[in-house]
Amino acid sequence: MTEKNKLRTECAACEIYNPHQKIVELLKEQELSEEIVQELADIFQVLSDPTRLKIIDALREQELCVCDIQEILSMSASAVSHQLRVLRNFNLVKYRKEGRQAFYSLADQHIISLFCQGLEHVIEG
Amino acid sequence: MTEKNKLRTECAACEIYNPHQKIVELLKEQELSEEIVQELADIFQVLSDPTRLKIIDALREQELCVCDIQEILSMSASAVSHQLRVLRNFNLVKYRKEGRQAFYSLADQHIISLFCQGLEHVIEG
DNA sequence: ACTAAGCTTGAATAATTGTTCAAGTATAGT
DNA sequence: ACTATACTTGAACAATTATTCAAGCTTAGT
Secondary structure, eight states, X not given: OOHHHHHOOBOSSOSSBOTTHHHHHHHHHHOOOHHHHHHHHHHHHHTTOHHHHHHXXXXXXXXXXXXXXXXXXXXXXXXXXXXXXXXXXXTSEEEEEETTEEEEEESOTHHHHHHHHHHHHHHHO | OOHHHHHOOBOSSOXXXXXXXXXXXXXHHHOOXXXXXXXXXXXXXXXXXXXXXXXHHHTTTSOEEHHHHHHHHTOOHHHHHHHXXXXXXXXXXXXXXXXXXXXXXXXXXXXXXXXXXXXXXXXXX
16 A cells, blocks of 8 residues: 555545545544434424514513414414414423413523524524 | 503403503514514524534534535435535535535534524523 | 303314435546 | 446425314303
8 A cells, every 4th residue: 555545545435535534433423412403403493483483572571462472473363372382392481371361471581592593693694 | 431441451352451452562563574584484494404403513613525424424415415405505504516526514603603502402401 | 051252272284395216417537 | 438426406205384274171251
């Protein structure tokens, strides 16, 4: 094996010279666990719907009942309720019952950080 | 109209006493534009897939060619290429051609902020 | 007790999406 | 010129998902 050939380490995937062999091996080991990646995808997935984003946005400053949200979004109670359930299932919102009404609020402010960071990305282009 | 009734302003949505009438009106006006919300949803949508998240994660430290990524994710070239196109369309990655290979890298570090913020959310529970 | 309001839920439908498959282009090596 | 590699692309398929519809439950007011 010539000096030149020694440098030409082979990637398991490509047969041509590959400068990233060690990095690839490292990344295969260090790769985020399947579970973490899926959870990460899930949380972004919740934020990937305009209706849910509008709900989160509306709840930023104060709690609102379902019919408030319905009014703000100009959507049916059913559609709103379905999306509130998604947000509930991911513990992004909590609610309290008062008579016939259900008052929803953000479970914590952490989701707002993500929301705002995303907004920055959009506005900055 | 009695003093008591004056306080019972009606919400356009609910007929019962609604403490949020003014807030609802305000939110209907201030609501994020449909366009902005859609763009926000779109960017989160891109991040809502495990494959794309893994690609972004792999590209955090250095550029990689398609076959590197293929190897790291244990996926077909076609599947990887399709997802790279999605990332390209949203200007999250850029690439340079070198012979037969295409070397991909992150277009900017902004997306990493979002990625990490999401990761924090997942890890903190 | 009755009626209506506020909200939730399951099924149905239409739309979107991730991967595979088959075929394609472009470059490198012989 | 030929072959194989690296990558891309469009169509097809299965899976997921957002909204609507119809029906339900619970509470408030009469």
